[in-house]
């Protein structure tokens with residue numbers, strides 16, 4: 001890794017996985033980043049997520065691979081029918097053989113926590129909501145709202161990692177239509193240790209039905225992370241709780257019912273799913289760069305949103321280490337990241353339509369296609385996302 005000795009000032013908007021990973025990368029490239037987060041504190045939110053081999057390599061590059069492996073559960077991944085029959089199954093050894101790493105599942109709060117620890121509390125200012133941004137020839141100024149009134153921060157470089165509904169993106173690209181609703185709602189929860197045995201739940205399973213899905217993956221400490229989805233209009237199903245999910249997934253294979261029964265209703269998360277279906281013309285304007293969901297949100301169907309954000313952070317750091325002019329570095333970052341991430345965003349939208357289809361014939365054809373696809377072909381199909389290296 002090339003290290004630039006000069007310390008320069010960067011503002012990162014957003015203290016999610018993307019913003020914190022960006023701060024780690026900026027430090028590695030010799031910059032002095034400060035992360036500004038709108039929430040009053042960095043809360044431990046979210047349920048589980050996948051850290052795929054591409055993201056494991058990105059975290060290795062950032063010096064966080066050991067922390068990842070201490071906190072995450074390595075495993076394989078497969079797809080089942082609602083009766084519990086495997087349609088395709090990739091063992092941990094298959095993934096390691098092909099991609100050099102397994103699929104890791106971890107609690108989002110634990111991934112977030114290890115990034116917070118790496119950045120350090122001095123590097124984060126909470127309670128700062130970015131409300132405006134001005135580019136100037138040698139830097140950019142961000143306007144924030146805080147509890148004690150408005151404030152402005154000028155920096156040589158601004159990285160906006162303010163999520164799928166990014167306000168910075170709207171300011172830079174006022175004609176862009178914003179995020180696209182993917183047509184479904186997702187609920188997530190964590191079942192505590194003991195809810196199911198490792199024997200009946202040894203790996204990440206995604207179960208496909210008609211118009212709905214249920215996924216589950218073991219986390220460390222015997223906990224199991226699960227997610228359930230159903231097609232529906234934006235904003236619908238706001239009142240659906242755990243008991244409704246129990247009814248909706250009644251008759252699906254074990255241990256789906258047991259996982260729902262064991263989960264605490266107070267921790268149930270519900271999200272309408274969005275992605276950036278309308279690609280941006282650029283990820284950088286002047287001295288402001290977009291990163292993570294703000295630049296290229298994908299649907300969870302490919303399990304890559306956070307993974308791509310961590311990749312972005314590595315490529316940004318590499319670009320800044322190679323170019324002394326921050327504007328040139330942002331242009332190099334844009335060129336390196338846009339084709340890959342926009343391709344995967346489009347793929348995620350298509351995957352959502354296939355995986356969520358409620359049409360009986362389409363669902364039957366989908367299941368048949370998956371069952372007939374040889375395992376090695378299925379494994380190779382992941383290369384687009386999983387084979388990435390820093």
Ligand SMILES: Cc1cc2nc3c(=O)[nH]c(=O)nc-3n(C[C@H](O)[C@H](O)[C@H](O)COP(=O)(O)OP(=O)(O)OC[C@H]3O[C@@H](n4cnc5c(N)ncnc54)[C@H](O)[C@@H]3O)c2cc1C
Nearest residue numbers: 014016017018038049050130163292293303304305306307
């Ligand atoms: C149901 C579901 C399941 C998922 N599963 C996976 C998975 O298995 N694997 C995976 O890799 N990804 C997964 N993802 C995607 C992943 O969660 C996101 O892609 C990732 O968190 C994006 O990180 P980010 O930092 O870009 O954005 P965010 O996590 O959204 O963070 C944005 C941050 O910016 C802050 N912010 C917003 N506006 C402002 C402002 N104006 N000023 C200051 N701060 C602001 C927010 O408070 C937030 O902290 C999933 C997503 C969902 C919804």
